[in-house]
Amino acid sequence: MAGMDRLRDHLVREYRKKTAKSRAVFHRAEKVMIEGGSHTIRLWRPYPFFASGAEGPSVRDVDGNTYIDYWQGHYANILGHNPRLIRREIAACLSRGALHTGFEAVHQIELAETLVRKLGGREAKVRFTTSGTLATMYTVMLSQGLTGRDLVLKIGGGWHGASPYLLKGVKYHVGEGFGGCESAGLLEDIVRRTLVTRFNDGDDLQRIIDENGDRIACFIVEPFLGVGGFLPASKEYLELARSLTAKHGILLVFDEIISGFRFCPTGLQTLYGVRPDLTAFGKIIGGGHAVAAVVGSRDIMEACERGRGLSGRVLFEGGTFSAHSEYMKAGLIMLGRLVAGAATIYPKLARSGDRLRRGVERVFAEAGVPVHLTGDGNAVVPGSSLFMVHFPRRKNVSYDHPEDIHDDRRSDVALREEILKLALLVNGVNVVHGGGAVSTAHGDREIDATIAAYGEAARLFKKYL
Numbered sequence: 001m002a003g004m005d006r007l008r009d010h011l012v013r014e015y016r017k018k019t020a021k022s023r024a025v026f027h028r029a030e031k032v033m034i035e036g037g038s039h040t041i042r043l044w045r046p047y048p049f050f051a052s053g054a055e056g057p058s059v060r061d062v063d064g065n066t067y068i069d070y071w072q073g074h075y076a077n078i079l080g081h082n083p084r085l086i087r088r089e090i091a092a093c094l095s096r097g098a099l100h101t102g103f104e105a106v107h108q109i110e111l112a113e114t115l116v117r118k119l120g121g122r123e124a125k126v127r128f129t130t131s132g133t134l135a136t137m138y139t140v141m142l143s144q145g146l147t148g149r150d151l152v153l154k155i156g157g158g159w160h161g162a163s164p165y166l167l168k169g170v171k172y173h174v175g176e177g178f179g180g181c182e183s184a185g186l187l188e189d190i191v192r193r194t195l196v197t198r199f200n201d202g203d204d205l206q207r208i209i210d211e212n213g214d215r216i217a218c219f220i221v222e223p224f225l226g227v228g229g230f231l232p233a234s235k236e237y238l239e240l241a242r243s244l245t246a247k248h249g250i251l252l253v254f255d256e257i258i259s260g261f262r263f264c265p266t267g268l269q270t271l272y273g274v275r276p277d278l279t280a281f282g283k284i285i286g287g288g289h290a291v292a293a294v295v296g297s298r299d300i301m302e303a304c305e306r307g308r309g310l311s312g313r314v315l316f317e318g319g320t321f322s323a324h325s326e327y328m329k330a331g332l333i334m335l336g337r338l339v340a341g342a343a344t345i346y347p348k349l350a351r352s353g354d355r356l357r358r359g360v361e362r363v364f365a366e367a368g369v370p371v372h373l374t375g376d377g378n379a380v381v382p383g384s385s386l387f388m389v390h391f392p393r394r395k396n397v398s399y400d401h402p403e404d405i406h407d408d409r410r411s412d413v414a415l416r417e418e419i420l421k422l423a424l425l426v427n428g429v430n431v432v433h434g435g436g437a438v439s440t441a442h443g444d445r446e447i448d449a450t451i452a453a454y455g456e457a458a459r460l461f462k463k464y465l
């Protein structure tokens with residue numbers, strides 16, 4: 001049996017020993033739920049642990065195990081799980097019967113004002129929805145509705161949720177790159193109308209816009225690529241994107257669903273000094289609840305308003321739980337804390353991220369296992385709480401583009417996604433894509449325990465592979 005298979009068998013045995021109850025729950029779940037759950041990324045093999053509670057840096061499972069968690073609610077929980085200040089306030093509101101859906105309430109205005117003010121207080125309007133997927137979908141509808149154009153340009157490796165408009169070019173396929181489409185059931189027309197360009201590659205962007213500029217409604221890009229590899233855009237790239245899109249009448253959309261409030265108390269666009277036409281926020285802005293938002297200049301957002309008549313209007317509405325008062329309150333508390341504490345919170349997050357990345361590099365180097373960490377900032381992003389671990393298959397693999405991270409010929413993807421995941425779980429750490437997001441609840445103690453767990457994983461890799 002090959003070393004990788006023997007290591008997998010060893011880890012699965014160890015994992016099963018500590019998660020017997022989760023295994024039983026999973027068998028029950030499989031009978032009624034697709035693959036045993038509601039989100040593929042939470043359903044790792046051989047089966048996920050089932051959570052019974054979470055607090056600060058940690059999550060507990062039904063077997064009584066505790067894991068230091070870097071998934072942190074899909075990176076939404078920048079203050080850790082269930083921060084006391086949000087929990088206390090929501091509990092008080094619940095007991096007063098002050099939380100409701102189905103009516104407009106004041107908290108949403110305050111949250112919208114915070115978003116707009118933090119983006120420089122320019123003339124902008126906000127509409128809330130309940131998921132990042134919907135927010136990015138509406139940015140595309142707004143762009144197409146406003147420009148009357150039929151093409152959408154996105155990044156290869158860019159994940160913007162499962163919106164039908166943006167499901168192309170997400171996963172890397174050997175021989176095909178990021179050109180493929182990730183789902184059945186999409187209209188062929190939509191698939192043809194989505195163009196894919198290479199992240200941080202100004203020449204490719206220029207070429208595609210030169211060829212199709214007058215047909216492209218919007219270019220959507222994350223200033224700090226998330227699932228694509230925790231890679232920051234270069235300032236020159238975003239500036240080029242701004243000038244090319246402006247020149248060709250294309251709307252520039254920033255997906256700040258991960259990057260918003262992750263690096264500074266607003267969108268990353270303020271650090272880059274590049275102003276998009278539309279921004280999608282999500283995750284952190286909900287304080288652990290289902291909140292996403294589209295923020296755009298007044299003239300663009302007004303395309304959703306009723307005065308435009310049926311045919312000229314973008315139907316950005318629906319949403320039973322949109323701007324639910326509980327979610328809005330939680331979001332306000334979260335952003336209030338981040339804004340008020342920015343001077344200490346963001347440097348602390350950056351320090352913790354750095355300590356973790358450098359520590360993980362060190363323990364793999366000590367074990368003699370080649371590794372590369374992404375998640376560092378750049379000249380514009382001064383520090384970062386994100387980290388992703390990669391195992392280069394040869395010397396001098398560069399990690400500048402999503403293909404470096406997702407092409408199995410360059411990096412051992414199974415080692416990161418499957419084996420490292422289990423090796424860390426059996427040592428009490430939960431990661432996704434080999435890493436995740438540090439929160440303010442992760443102190444030096446948790447970071448050092450995490451580095452030690454990576455060290456255990458590194459020694460196992462050395463022994464078996």
Ligand SMILES: Cc1ncc(COP(=O)(O)O)c(C=O)c1O
Nearest residue numbers: 131132133159160161226257258
């Ligand atoms: C950059 C980015 N955009 C959009 C989304 C979709 O957000 P949601 O899962 O809330 O629909 C995600 C989710 O992970 C994301 O990372």
